[in-house]
Amino acid sequence: MKEVTIAEIGNYVGQEVALNGWVYNIRSIGKIWFLIFRDGTGLLQCVVVKSEVDSDTFEMETKLTQESSVRVTGTVRAEPRAVGGFELGIKSIAIFQIAKDYPISPKEHGTAFLMDHRHLWIRSKKQHAILRIRHQVIKACRDFFDQNGFTLVDTPIFTANAVEGTTNLFAVDYFDRSAYLTQSGQLYGEAGAMAFGKIYCFGPTFRAEKSKTRRHLTEFWMVEPEIAFCDLDKDMDWAEKLVAYIVQWCLDHCGTELKTLERDISKLEKVKAPFPRITYAEAVEILTKNGVDFEFGNDFGGNDETIISEQFDCPVMVHRWPAEIKAFYMKRDAENDDLALGVDMLAPEGYGEIIGGGQREDDYDILVKRIEEAGLPLKPFQWYLDLRRYGSVPHAGFGLGIERTVAWISGIRHIRETIPFPRTIYRLEP
Numbered sequence: 407m408k409e410v411t412i413a414e415i416g417n418y419v420g421q422e423v424a425l426n427g428w429v430y431n432i433r434s435i436g437k438i439w440f441l442i443f444r445d446g447t448g449l450l451q452c453v454v455v456k457s458e459v460d461s462d463t464f465e466m467e468t469k470l471t472q473e474s475s476v477r478v479t480g481t482v483r484a485e486p487r488a489v490g491g492f493e494l495g496i497k498s499i500a501i502f503q504i505a506k507d508y509p510i511s512p513k514e515h516g517t518a519f520l521m522d523h524r525h526l527w528i529r530s531k532k533q534h535a536i537l538r539i540r541h542q543v544i545k546a547c548r549d550f551f552d553q554n555g556f557t558l559v560d561t562p563i564f565t566a567n568a569v570e571g572t573t574n575l576f577a578v579d580y581f582d583r584s585a586y587l588t589q590s591g592q593l594y595g596e597a598g599a600m601a602f603g604k605i606y607c608f609g610p611t612f613r614a615e616k617s618k619t620r621r622h623l624t625e626f627w628m629v630e631p632e633i634a635f636c637d638l639d640k641d642m643d644w645a646e647k648l649v650a651y652i653v654q655w656c657l658d659h660c661g662t663e664l665k666t667l668e669r670d671i672s673k674l675e676k677v678k679a680p681f682p683r684i685t686y687a688e689a690v691e692i693l694t695k696n697g698v699d700f701e702f703g704n705d706f707g708g709n710d711e712t713i714i715s716e717q718f719d720c721p722v723m724v725h726r727w728p729a730e731i732k733a734f735y736m737k738r739d740a741e742n743d744d745l746a747l748g749v750d751m752l753a754p755e756g757y758g759e760i761i762g763g764g765q766r767e768d769d770y771d772i773l774v775k776r777i778e779e780a781g782l783p784l785k786p787f788q789w790y791l792d793l794r795r796y797g798s799v800p801h802a803g804f805g806l807g808i809e810r811t812v813a814w815i816s817g818i819r820h821i822r823e824t825i826p827f828p829r830t831i832y833r834l835e836p
């Protein structure tokens with residue numbers, strides 16, 4: 407018998423097929439009962455009619471429990487009223503295992519309980535939809551860079567130096583010395599750009615974030631392009647092209663999931679390049695106009711980002727930041743040495759910063775000075791300084807946080823639901 411999945415069931419109308427999966431729900435109306443069946447690719451209504459099956463099969467209604475694993479066989483029929491538009495007229499059901507007391511029932515559970523059962527929670531409709539969107543966001547990133555001449559350069563996770571400041575570094579024992587879990591692949595990405603022109607790295611990054619917010623994880627995934635012969639303006643061109651591509655890809659390929667999540671897709675449909683670009687000073691003006699008591703020179707908090715982003719339908723790129731609050735590697739504005747040529751992209755609807763990046767300092771002497779000013783030791787940066795010794799060029803790049811992007815596209819308030827197994831200050835299990 408042909409084994410198929412729910413995703414492809416439409417190709418088998420009128421045929422007898424087998425599917426492997428789990429019991430999602432059971433409903434009975436006397437001489438007929440319905441098994442709502444899931445196989446990881448979707449949900450399928452299976453109809454068990456007393457006069458069409460043997461008595462053992464019909465009696466399974468009382469045996470089968472939520473999340474029991476089964477193999478069903480039957481005939482595929484078009485049924486517009488059923489979830490997905492098809493149903494299976496059951497011929498037989500074979501049991502792999504009967505699940506006892508599955509802890510997640512259709513009733514409401516608190517988030518702490520669900521997070522403790524994350525390994526099971528990801529089977530639920532909504533979580534399943536979010537994680538499928540995550541898959542498509544990641545695919546869109548890779549496709550975008552692959553189609554635009556970028557080479558994938560994997561960067562290490564064990565590192566000897568800090569990239570994004572020393573306050574949130576995770577130190578680990580590394581034989582007779584210590585190492586840090588990487589905060590960003592950027593510095594290695596810069597080496598890659600000097601070797602390949604345009605590169606991207608993509609992997610998990612780590613920050614010992616002590617703040618407990620809905621936007622911070624201690625382990626998150628970041629895709630980071632780095633481009634030789636690129637300035638801040640071109641960097642922003644790449645950033646907006648990437649994000650517009652991801653959104654369009656998800657609109658084209660995640661319709662079912664976005665519907666499950668009741669996402670207002672009219673908001674996503676407005677996301678088309680070019681995106682607005684404003685300076686940090688202009689962003690501060692927006693805050694002041696909206697009655698925020700904001701001190702020029704500070705970084706924006708979550709609420710500030712929300713107010714700024716609410717002025718626009720598209721993501722907004724904020725550039726030219728006070729150098730003091732940005733990383734040591736950022737090039738300064740030729741017109742004003744107090745400003746760093748950095749850019750943050752803020753997602754609409756209050757989802758906050760999804761991209762951070764900018765143009766890099768490419769002068770050897772200035773970079774040495776910046777490392778010293780940041781209070782960082784020079785020795786672990788010798789290899790990085792080599793990039794300014796041997797054929798230094800203007801270059802730029804950025805990092806897109808996958809989880810924040812998924813949260814925005816899915817319309818999910820809290821970032822912890824956008825990664826299969828989130829890591830936060832208080833959570834290392836499951």
Ligand code: 4AD
Nearest residue numbers: 590592622623626630759760761762763804805807
């Ligand atoms: O702005 P960040 O810190 O930039 C960098 O790391 C640069 N070195 C990237 C580069 O230029 N190659 O981080 C980039 C993005 C943020 O905009 C945000 O989306 C995400 O990474 N991010 C986090 N996501 C979840 N949890 C956290 N704790 C995050 N910190 C940053």
Ligand code: MG
Nearest residue numbers: 750759761762
């Ligand atoms: Mg940032």
